[in-house]
Amino acid sequence: MHATRIPTKLGTFTARFTEGGLAAIDFPERTKTNGRNSDPSETLIASAKVARWKRQTASALKRVLEGRRPGPLPPLDWSQGTEFQRRVWSALLDIAPGNTRSYSEIARIIGQPRSARAVGGACGANPIPVLVPCHRVLAAGGRLGGFSGGLDWKRRLLAREGAIRFTLAPG
């Protein structure tokens, strides 16, 4: 596992990689990590391949934060997900910036029209937010629904994409 920090206008994200690809993205931490030194063992593991993935991830992340399409992505390591979760996450990649789907629409798209609630669960388990755009999935009637990284992030990401005509959620 190799981690890298990605500074952006909205804070410093952290991306984690395995040999299989990008495995996770963490939102900026409130707590200021006294950053600086990197673990030397990680440096040894780093390969040209991973270095390329890091560049692609940083570029894609910044572009999505600007409301644009991500451009080329590194391979995504979804090996920790179940078959169902991978189907949901895969469907999320087809939602363009500025567009939204509802949980039940995603359920229908993957061929399980009664699994809207389970789709919510899979979105909550998405380890690669922003690039796998679970923030573009809303509840029925345009309500905001939930977001693991906090609803503020969901609102901010949607606003950046000009997709902010949903009713406000409690809270």
Add this chain to the structure above:
DNA sequence: ACTGGGTAAACAG
């Protein structure tokens, strides 16, 4: 605004 029933997946035990 609040409830209750229906529904499906993941997880703890």
Add this chain to the structure above:
DNA sequence: CTGTTTACCCAGT
């Protein structure tokens, strides 16, 4: 396997 917990949804109050 059984119970509990969900980023759900819809029809009734």
